[in-house]
Amino acid sequence: MEINIRATRLEISKNALAQNMAYIRKVSGAQHIFFAVKSNAYGHGLDIVAPAAVNAGADGLAVAIAEEALHLRSLGILAPILILGHTDPRYAQLCADASVITTVPSLAWLQTAVPYLRHGRKKLLVSLALDTGMNRIGIRTKSELTAAIEFLQTNRDVYQWHGLMTHFATADVSETAYFQMQLQRWHALVDDLAQLPPMIHVANSGATLYHTNEVPTDYVRVGSLGYGWEPSGKLITDGHDLQPIGQLYSELSFVKQIPAGEGISYGHAYITQADEWIGTIPMGYGDGLPIQLQGFEVLVGEMRCPIVGEIAMDQLMVRLPHEVPVGTKVTFIGATNNDQIDIWEIAHYCHLEPWNFMNLITSRVPRMLVN
Numbered sequence: 001m002e003i004n005i006r007a008t009r010l011e012i013s014k015n016a017l018a019q020n021m022a023y024i025r026k027v028s029g030a031q032h033i034f035f036a037v038k039s040n041a042y043g044h045g046l047d048i049v050a051p052a053a054v055n056a057g058a059d060g061l062a063v064a065i066a067e068e069a070l071h072l073r074s075l076g077i078l079a080p081i082l083i084l085g086h087t088d089p090r091y092a093q094l095c096a097d098a099s100v101i102t103t104v105p106s107l108a109w110l111q112t113a114v115p116y117l118r119h120g121r122k123k124l125l126v127s128l129a130l131d132t133g134m135n136r137i138g139i140r141t142k143s144e145l146t147a148a149i150e151f152l153q154t155n156r157d158v159y160q161w162h163g164l165m166t167h168f169a170t171a172d173v174s175e176t177a178y179f180q181m182q183l184q185r186w187h188a189l190v191d192d193l194a195q196l197p198p199m200i201h202v203a204n205s206g207a208t209l210y211h212t213n214e215v216p217t218d219y220v221r222v223g224s225l226g227y228g229w230e231p232s233g234k235l236i237t238d239g240h241d242l243q244p245i246g247q248l249y250s251e252l253s254f255v256k257q258i259p260a261g262e263g264i265s266y267g268h269a270y271i272t273q274a275d276e277w278i279g280t281i282p283m284g285y286g287d288g289l290p291i292q293l294q295g296f297e298v299l300v301g302e303m304r305c306p307i308v309g310e311i312a313m314d315q316l317m318v319r320l321p322h323e324v325p326v327g328t329k330v331t332f333i334g335a336t337n338n339d340q341i342d343i344w345e346i347a348h349y350c351h352l353e354p355w356n357f358m359n360l361i362t363s364r365v366p367r368m369l370v371n
């Protein structure tokens with residue numbers, strides 16, 4: 001039984017998740033939304049987000065590594081699960097037994113895995129990865145693709161060819177030449193195949209939103225959009241009906257007045273200029289806040305107040321305009337009645353992207369599901 005005594009928390013909104021899933025479906029026409037919950041659901045908390053996403057309308061879940069897929073199964077999640085990254089072929093039967101769709105990057109992988117797969121057990125659901133220019137994993141040539149498909153067909157006792165995918169490196173930037181080149185390579189590899197598997201999936205958030213009519217979108221694999229983040233950071237378009245699902249809150253735990261000329265926190269990086277009201281917030285880099293956030297203004301109630309002095313492991317200080325009651329809500333990410341701090345504002349302040357920033361939030365911060 002977990003107890004939460006400290007006020008610091010990351011709230012996950014069910015309604016926002018549902019709204020984003022509905023928006024993804026509307027904008028892309030996707031029949032199958034695979035929501036990327038890799039890396040602890042982009043930092044939001046896998047155990048809370050994964051079941052909530054399935055309830056909110058996700059048709060499947062995508063993870064990066066086999067451990068994440070098996071963890072989802074251990075939570076009792078029955079939805080289709082796709083591993084996006086590389087899996088050691090020696091663990092192929094483990095993925096097969098858990099009915100996890102496994103990304104296969106080469107013919108050699110298929111050949112290596114065969115002795116580890118057991119005839120008569122569940123077959124491995126294979127999604128072949130084509131490398132069209134991400135240059136991370138995948139098959140690059142037509143000859144290898146043809147050989148891999150043949151190999152799948154001659155080893156039907158252990159393999160089931162389920163999917164075919166590629167991944168775009170630049171689907172979320174306004175310069176589209178590289179994207180178009182990748183798309184051409186995809187067509188060159190795929191268009192004249194005699195048969196295709198049921199799950200053709202190429203669209204990440206950028207392709208789903210900005211290249212909707214150019215790519216297959218029956219299946220989409222989206223992370224950012226589901227979390228309510230426009231992948232270009234609103235550089236390309238604006239006004240999308242996306243709702244951030246994560247709100248990061250704490251509250252003032254201690255408030256006092258400090259005379260002029262005193263140093264605040266370790267090393268005295270900040271010196272009071274006058275008599276100043278200083279508030280303490282029970283949150284620090286041990287919760288994942290980057291120390292570069294010093295100077296950033298958080299919302300104390302409705303007031304923007306700068307973080308002063310070095311952020312410690314567990315606590316940080318803010319300068320208040322006047323005395324403010326202990327227990328006043330502090331917003332790091334989220335909306336108040338009159339103001340809001342969005343993920344871009346706080347992430348860009350420390351030169352990070354939303355997905356980098358959220359990923360830093362450690363397990364010490366409890367995740368709570370709200371409406």
Ligand SMILES: *Cc1c(COP(=O)(O)O)cnc(C)c1O
Binds near residue numbers: 204224225
């Ligand atoms: C992480 C990942 C995604 C999701 O990316 P978003 O840009 O967050 O939508 C899709 N496909 C692959 C292969 C990935 O690794």
